[in-house]
Amino acid sequence: MRSRYSITLRIKRYDPDRKRSWSQDYKLEAGRILRFTDLFRKINNELDPTLAWNSSCEHAQCGTCAVKVNGKPLLACELLVENAVAFFGTTLFRVEPITIAPVVRDLIVDLEKAYERIEKIKPYVIDPVENPHPGNAYQVSPRDLEHYVEATRCINCFCCATACISSHRGFMGPNAVLASVVRIMDPRESAKAERLDMLYSDQGIYRCHTSMACSFVCPKEIDVAHFIALAKAGRFGAKGRK
Amino acid sequence: MIHLHVEGEAVNSKLRIHETIKCDVLIIGCGGAGLRCAVEIFEKMPGTRVIAVTKVPHPQKSHTSTAQGGLAAVDPDDPVDSPAYHMFDTWKGSDCMADQNIVKKIVESAWTQVIWLENHGMHFSRDEAGNLSKRTFGGHTLNFGQSSAFRAVFEADRTGKGIVDTLWGEALKGGISFINQSIATELLFEGKRCVGAVIFREKYGDFVKVLARATVLATGGSGQMFRVTTNCRQNTADGLALALRAGLPIMDPEAVQFHPTGIVGPGILASETLRSVGGILRNRDLEPFMERYAPRMKELAPRDLVARAIEKEIREGRGVLNPDHNVEHVWIDLRHLPDYVHDVQIPEVTGFFRRFVNIDPRKELCPVRPSNHYHMGGIPTNEFGEVQRGAKETVPGLIAVGECAAASFHGFNRLGTNSLLELITMGKIAGERIIEYLSQDPDTLPEVSPERTFSLFARFMDEKGEENTGRLRQEMQAVMTEKAGVFRTEHGLSDAVDSLRELYERAGHTSLSSKSLRMNQELVQRWEFDNLLAISMACALAALNRRESRGAHFREDFPERNDEFNHHTLVYMSEFGKVDFGKRPVDMSIYAAGGENYEKFGLIERKY
Numbered sequence: 001m002r003s004r005y006s007i008t009l010r011i012k013r014y015d016p017d018r019k020r021s022w023s024q025d026y027k028l029e030a031g032r033i034l035r036f037t038d039l040f041r042k043i044n045n046e047l048d049p050t051l052a053w054n055s056s057c058e059h060a061q062c063g064t065c066a067v068k069v070n071g072k073p074l075l076a077c078e079l080l081v082e083n084a085v086a087f088f089g090t091t092l093f094r095v096e097p098i099t100i101a102p103v104v105r106d107l108i109v110d111l112e113k114a115y116e117r118i119e120k121i122k123p124y125v126i127d128p129v130e131n132p133h134p135g136n137a138y139q140v141s142p143r144d145l146e147h148y149v150e151a152t153r154c155i156n157c158f159c160c161a162t163a164c165i166s167s168h169r170g171f172m173g174p175n176a177v178l179a180s181v182v183r184i185m186d187p188r189e190s191a192k193a194e195r196l197d198m199l200y201s202d203q204g205i206y207r208c209h210t211s212m213a214c215s216f217v218c219p220k221e222i223d224v225a226h227f228i229a230l231a232k233a234g235r236f237g238a239k240g241r242k
Numbered sequence: 243m244i245h246l247h248v249e250g251e252a253v254n255s256k257l258r259i260h261e262t263i264k265c266d267v268l269i270i271g272c273g274g275a276g277l278r279c280a281v282e283i284f285e286k287m288p289g290t291r292v293i294a295v296t297k298v299p300h301p302q303k304s305h306t307s308t309a310q311g312g313l314a315a316v317d318p319d320d321p322v323d324s325p326a327y328h329m330f331d332t333w334k335g336s337d338c339m340a341d342q343n344i345v346k347k348i349v350e351s352a353w354t355q356v357i358w359l360e361n362h363g364m365h366f367s368r369d370e371a372g373n374l375s376k377r378t379f380g381g382h383t384l385n386f387g388q389s390s391a392f393r394a395v396f397e398a399d400r401t402g403k404g405i406v407d408t409l410w411g412e413a414l415k416g417g418i419s420f421i422n423q424s425i426a427t428e429l430l431f432e433g434k435r436c437v438g439a440v441i442f443r444e445k446y447g448d449f450v451k452v453l454a455r456a457t458v459l460a461t462g463g464s465g466q467m468f469r470v471t472t473n474c475r476q477n478t479a480d481g482l483a484l485a486l487r488a489g490l491p492i493m494d495p496e497a498v499q500f501h502p503t504g505i506v507g508p509g510i511l512a513s514e515t516l517r518s519v520g521g522i523l524r525n526r527d528l529e530p531f532m533e534r535y536a537p538r539m540k541e542l543a544p545r546d547l548v549a550r551a552i553e554k555e556i557r558e559g560r561g562v563l564n565p566d567h568n569v570e571h572v573w574i575d576l577r578h579l580p581d582y583v584h585d586v587q588i589p590e591v592t593g594f595f596r597r598f599v600n601i602d603p604r605k606e607l608c609p610v611r612p613s614n615h616y617h618m619g620g621i622p623t624n625e626f627g628e629v630q631r632g633a634k635e636t637v638p639g640l641i642a643v644g645e646c647a648a649a650s651f652h653g654f655n656r657l658g659t660n661s662l663l664e665l666i667t668m669g670k671i672a673g674e675r676i677i678e679y680l681s682q683d684p685d686t687l688p689e690v691s692p693e694r695t696f697s698l699f700a701r702f703m704d705e706k707g708e709e710n711t712g713r714l715r716q717e718m719q720a721v722m723t724e725k726a727g728v729f730r731t732e733h734g735l736s737d738a739v740d741s742l743r744e745l746y747e748r749a750g751h752t753s754l755s756s757k758s759l760r761m762n763q764e765l766v767q768r769w770e771f772d773n774l775l776a777i778s779m780a781c782a783l784a785a786l787n788r789r790e791s792r793g794a795h796f797r798e799d800f801p802e803r804n805d806e807f808n809h810h811t812l813v814y815m816s817e818f819g820k821v822d823f824g825k826r827p828v829d830m831s832i833y834a835a836g837g838e839n840y841e842k843f844g845l846i847e848r849k850y
Contacts, residue, residue, distance in 0.1 A: 015758075016761070017758050017760060030566075031566025031567070033507060033566050033598075033599050033600055034507075034567070035507070035508070038507075038567075041712065044712050044763075044764070044767075045710060045712035045713050045716070046713075048755070049710065049712065049755045049764040050755045050756045050762075052761050052763050053763075054299060055475050056298045056299075056304075056305070056474045056475060056476055057303075057305060057307065057308045057475075058474065058475060058508055059308050059474075059508060059510050060597065061308045061400070061403065062298075062302070062303040062304075062307050062308065062474070063303070064298060064299060064300075077508070078597050078598065080599075080600055082600060083600065104445055104761050105761040108299075110445070111299040111300050111303075111422070112299070112420075112422050115300055115302075119414060122411075122414075122415075123407070123410070123414070124362075124408075124412055124414065125362065125363040125411075128361065128362075131361065135357065136357060137356075137357055137361070137366070137373065137374055138360065138361070139371070139372035139373060140368055141368070141372045142368045142372065145365070145367075145368055149365065152397075152404075153400065155302075155307075155403070156302055182365075183363070186363065186365075188361075
């Protein structure tokens, strides 16, 4: 096992003041278990304080640090140097912002724009069904929850939407479908018709070309395509989930 | 040096208010506490104009999202649990420094808050009957310490995320306006009344003035003061620094909690479960050293004791250096545990080791060390979340909730699952208070101008020298970890104070590589460093002042609790390093009321 690697990050940069983009090489000596967010910090501290990159929790639970490395959208906080070398078979890594919203600077994209897709599908209970025991929790069978609990794990990192071959052409995007499906399958939501309207609209699931890139790249390993397939198969229709 | 951008136009001409926005309520920080407050306002007073500012690119990215374990709440239908037990556990855990009026209020409304979240669509884990599942958690007991209580409701290992998702959705529904990726640089006052804040919008590189009838600070923690922390990159004590700069005090800044086993590198928690299922802590020589510190309890000793044992091994040269992260640690050995334990009891944590350090816990030793986790101290508030200027007097129009605030529910040591409970409860209570306030207060907003923001930013822009803010921050984190962390002594803390002064000097010799205001992270980091230095200084000085050990604050030279110090510390800082101390008595109203079991709420020993 090697303990250190000489690697090059070829980072796509963008300066909003001059509206200029270029790519810049940073050569680093990196320990095997440093993560790409650690490398970005190292660049700021040792080579170039101007490189802008986003992150928040750095525990793979918020999705803020999503970038493309050698074309693959992923979370920089969980990509270890030695895993990257093994996976991509190189020590040269092209790092680019995710391609789902305009770039603000360097690796930072305008997530507000990206989130418009999610807000559009109304990521909340639109109209709760009447609670048979007011003042108490609804009863939700763990068996029912099992059907959609995977979809609730989505962190909106937009890796799926970046990899999706349809999401740049009007498709709401895989993670918006997930957010929608969660409430369609949630027995506490009564506004199913409104939700299905959105799902089967011209920005909806029939824009999906079933490449299954979403499932392949999802850092949370959610089988996103499965939920889209359920919708395409009409499993949310009048007969519901049963 | 690569790419130096020198702007053509005079930089300082951009330091001005670009726009003034008026609203009813300004909320600074969009984690669990800030959002819960917003939603309460929308439910009770639809149409209220609420603006919420977040430092992260989107509210969903807030640090609350990373909370794993659960949310403590006593179910009134539970035949064996009782709010009195929960209050006792919280009081005992706090080492007699929680305020009992707050403890009573939060514990008694806990279950209602859980039901509220569930009814608004949070995806709690369920038992076979479809009801909310409950699990045990360290320090939560039945019958005043007799046995473990099943008191924590949860959403798998992502309870915090469930809360943020639910609250963000509800806030959208209510018509909230978010200002994302932005920081509050100054609170605005008309006389003594807070009337809003100056907001720096990173994306546009401009400053806006938000005038509000009520302002809420919900900026979260301060974990970046330390080297290894479970906190996110943005937790840089901003709200506390904002209060200090406005001449307001912060309370108990020395009360900082360390989790014994953070995963080396990312600082993620390796849960207590690892020790309860039989994980063994080993030093460099592979010696199971807990036998020396706690011969009977060994690995199952309380959090703070285990943290001190690990830290001591490291300090005495029996730690292991991780070359990549340049951090010393010990090992936790899980190799002897059966597959069943790995697969069923600790899959998330073993997953963390695989994912973040490339280690298979079935075959290899796992690196862990004490990791900064939670700041019990914060901006002092009363039981409604209203910010206090002194032991009693409040600041009209200013509220603080969540980790940045100290009401205080946690005293000097927080119990697991009590923080999520505090966020949602105090958020709601603050929301209710704001509604009352808005209905009394005339709908007028004064024209006030910022006083400090532009001179501060001009200073950052003009500083010249060879120092690098990122590296200075690492030095500060090393000082705080070594001298003001798990172990504290007179000597070490005095050293820390000197080092912090020197770092403050050196920070004046940083030079920004780019003078652009737009998404200039170096500039924001420079601002954060000022905040971190101020709160680190307050923490070190308050720790020096508290010549006793209590909860998470451990003075090696004063290892016992001393009831002379049975009061909160208030710290005012007029300029860097120049502090005045005040005191706030600890509320002991449950004890004073003399009801059933009142004696459990006296100055009891914190022994487990």
